[in-house]
Amino acid sequence: MRVVIAEDGLLLREGLAQLLGARGFDVVGTCETADRLLRLVEDSAPDVAVVDIRLPPTHSDEGLQAALEIRARHPSVGVLVLSQYVELGLAMKLLAESAEGVGYLLKNRVNNLTDFLAAVRRVAAGGTAIDPIIISTLLSKRRSDDPLAELTTREREILVLMAEGRSNQGIADKLVITLRAVERHVSTVFGKLGLPSTGKESRRVLAVLLYLRS
Amino acid sequence: MVSFALAPRAETGLIRAPPRPLVLLAFALAGCAAAAFSVVSALASDHVREPEAQAALVVWVILAYVLAGAVAWWRRPESRLGPLMIAAGFGTFVSMLGWSNLDLLRTTGQAFDFLPPILFLHVFLAFPTGRLERPVERAVVLAAYVLGIGLGLVRMLLGGFGPDRMFELVSEPGVADVLLRVQLVTSAALAMAGVGVLVARRRGAGRPLRRSVALLHDSFALALVLIAVLALRHALGISGFETIQRATFFAVGLAPLAFLIGLLHARLARSAVGELLVELQADPAPPDLRDSLARALRDPSLTLAYWLPEFGSYADHDGRPVTLPGAGGRPATRLIDRGGAHVAVLLHDPALRDEPELLEAVTAVAGMALENARLNVELRARVEELRGSRARILEAGSRERQRLERNLHDGAQHRLVALSLQLSLLEEQLAGDRSAATQLDRARAEIDLSLEELREIAQGLHPAVVSGHGLAVALEGLAARASVPVHVSVELEGRLPEPLEVAAYYLVAETLTNVGKYAHASRATVEVTRRIDSVRVDVVDDGVGGADTSGGTGLRGLADRVEALGGSLRIWSPAGRGTHVRAEMPCAS
Numbered sequence: 001m002r003v004v005i006a007e008d009g010l011l012l013r014e015g016l017a018q019l020l021g022a023r024g025f026d027v028v029g030t031c032e033t034a035d036r037l038l039r040l041v042e043d044s045a046p047d048v049a050v051v052d053i054r055l056p057p058t059h060s061d062e063g064l065q066a067a068l069e070i071r072a073r074h075p076s077v078g079v080l081v082l083s084q085y086v087e088l089g090l091a092m093k094l095l096a097e098s099a100e101g102v103g104y105l106l107k108n109r110v111n112n113l114t115d116f117l118a119a120v121r122r123v124a125a126g127g128t129a130i131d132p133i134i135i136s137t138l139l140s141k142r143r144s145d146d147p148l149a150e151l152t153t154r155e156r157e158i159l160v161l162m163a164e165g166r167s168n169q170g171i172a173d174k175l176v177i178t179l180r181a182v183e184r185h186v187s188t189v190f191g192k193l194g195l196p197s198t199g200k201e202s203r204r205v206l207a208v209l210l211y212l213r214s
Numbered sequence: 215m216v217s218f219a220l221a222p223r224a225e226t227g228l229i230r231a232p233p234r235p236l237v238l239l240a241f242a243l244a245g246c247a248a249a250a251f252s253v254v255s256a257l258a259s260d261h262v263r264e265p266e267a268q269a270a271l272v273v274w275v276i277l278a279y280v281l282a283g284a285v286a287w288w289r290r291p292e293s294r295l296g297p298l299m300i301a302a303g304f305g306t307f308v309s310m311l312g313w314s315n316l317d318l319l320r321t322t323g324q325a326f327d328f329l330p331p332i333l334f335l336h337v338f339l340a341f342p343t344g345r346l347e348r349p350v351e352r353a354v355v356l357a358a359y360v361l362g363i364g365l366g367l368v369r370m371l372l373g374g375f376g377p378d379r380m381f382e383l384v385s386e387p388g389v390a391d392v393l394l395r396v397q398l399v400t401s402a403a404l405a406m407a408g409v410g411v412l413v414a415r416r417r418g419a420g421r422p423l424r425r426s427v428a429l430l431h432d433s434f435a436l437a438l439v440l441i442a443v444l445a446l447r448h449a450l451g452i453s454g455f456e457t458i459q460r461a462t463f464f465a466v467g468l469a470p471l472a473f474l475i476g477l478l479h480a481r482l483a484r485s486a487v488g489e490l491l492v493e494l495q496a497d498p499a500p501p502d503l504r505d506s507l508a509r510a511l512r513d514p515s516l517t518l519a520y521w522l523p524e525f526g527s528y529a530d531h532d533g534r535p536v537t538l539p540g541a542g543g544r545p546a547t548r549l550i551d552r553g554g555a556h557v558a559v560l561l562h563d564p565a566l567r568d569e570p571e572l573l574e575a576v577t578a579v580a581g582m583a584l585e586n587a588r589l590n591v592e593l594r595a596r597v598e599e600l601r602g603s604r605a606r607i608l609e610a611g612s613r614e615r616q617r618l619e620r621n622l623h624d625g626a627q628h629r630l631v632a633l634s635l636q637l638s639l640l641e642e643q644l645a646g647d648r649s650a651a652t653q654l655d656r657a658r659a660e661i662d663l664s665l666e667e668l669r670e671i672a673q674g675l676h677p678a679v680v681s682g683h684g685l686a687v688a689l690e691g692l693a694a695r696a697s698v699p700v701h702v703s704v705e706l707e708g709r710l711p712e713p714l715e716v717a718a719y720y721l722v723a724e725t726l727t728n729v730g731k732y733a734h735a736s737r738a739t740v741e742v743t744r745r746i747d748s749v750r751v752d753v754v755d756d757g758v759g760g761a762d763t764s765g766g767t768g769l770r771g772l773a774d775r776v777e778a779l780g781g782s783l784r785i786w787s788p789a790g791r792g793t794h795v796r797a798e799m800p801c802a803s
Binding site: 009011012015016022053060061088089092108112113137138140143144213214 | 620623624627628629630631632634635636637638639641642658661662665669672673678679681682683686687688689690691693694695696697698699736
């Protein structure tokens, strides 16, 4: 899998390149600015771009704009945005067109290599990776006559993992249960929330996020 | 407040004492004597055609200028126009000495044949102050004097006047005749230039001329046109000369009459002053004196600026600094003093100089009210300055916090993330060592906690998401983190100035925290709406209401922030009916 990295902090940029290289990714380029990133994507046709949301020169939204531009111009390239903070509004912006090939994670998710690498692979393959903090924040709201209250603990776990963008198999691996058990839970959750069950994983990410946000 | 040191200039509207009545009387009597002498010399003259008619016209002009000049001098001692008009009257008399049969008088009169039209041009262009204010006016009048009198004297030396040719040096009647034609043609041109100046002046006035002043301008222009026609016909030797001459004399004499009517009208205009007096004594006093003065002076462009000695500058009604135009610029300035202290300045249409009495009376009547208003303005200026310094302090604090947040992001946070990456790589190498894995897990958990804390600190220092991604995205995040469902609606086109966005963000953050803590609400709405020249932020919940609006450092801090931006914060919280917080902050669209 071909990866490009845009990150203005030297330690993290080199660390990420080293880590991904050691895990069998082909790191075809690294850069510090949004402009260079766009050119890099143009030239080297990667499967996925890992992008810091704050890039020079102003460190405001250059990274996000570059990510949106890559999604518009190169739909086949996955974009994984990393940030020191995660914001629901930015997640919704990134997912606005579709959830395919998009990721938005806190930077320190790199401390769990298994999950982080799974997320990179998922985004590269056209899947989705949304930071669990966003989902848990939304889940912590008090609601009156709340269907979420009727979910069991296991079902809540499944809901969070679905919203992160994991596949049924991914959820099964994570929770160490069978695929059949996951499928059963998923359809129960959709039933309790009154959501139409959709086949594609990226679609159900959006469906769950929109449900939780409303 | 910017202090532009500008000491009040020593006064332009200073009143000079009018001349003593005896002096004026002497001038008037001398004028009458001059007129009588002209009549006698016309009737006795051996070379004047139709002496009766000529004499009557000259009496008309001399008396008109000398008498109107005396009145003008008496009524407007600060203007030089009165003495100038008297001079024009006597100038006419001097040129009429040419009718005399005595050779010396006849020669003198003919040498100064061109003096009257030059003096009329001077009077017309110097109206109303008696001074030639602009370079073009000075140039026209100076050229007229040089050509009219200078060439007249040269002609006298070349050919002499009268039968005895006194003062003739060389006999060159041909050259003298050419010079006469040059004089006639140039005076026609200068008279038309004078008309041009008058027309341009009238076009340039922002304030419509009063009818009597317009009449005066018309009579000036008419007289100048007739003088030009007269001179040209004479130069070309066309007949019908007498009729034109009479018409010209008549029109020239009309101008002082129109001037007298104008003076009378100025007295009538004082009824406007009476209305002003009533208005000023009304209770409550008019909110802005400027409007009352503008009405009384009929000058909508009027600006009233109060002198604030403490700041060394002028300020308007709201305490905002006013810069005076440079000397001689538009609009004209008029300083107002009271009891030896400078109080204010009026910036008015220059056309108001036509009515010095009105300006004088209005400023005199408004004096006391102006002094009171000045004190109020001084107070407002101080408040304005305090507001400015509060905003600057907040702004400086905000910049500093933004810098700290940035340092945190680029420094500690970044290093911790990199460290956690290193630990992950280390774990790879130590695969299989269970006790090492446990310790690494603990270390990573510590790093996660540290990062979590740092994130909260950074967020508290400065909401980077606001400056990076705008209010709508930031408020969506706040809504997501709120403990109850929050509906957010942001109706803005483009971004707001950053201090406004940050203030709105903290307002919503603090208010939603309060909703979570105290309101027992089931939902809330956040609305940001653009008004014409402000931005309004409304946060409404459906909780128990009865919020303590008096204290709470959180609310006080929010109010400070909003007020420093010139805005206001209001809270409605009736018991049992929810809480509504509204901030309105000025923002030019």
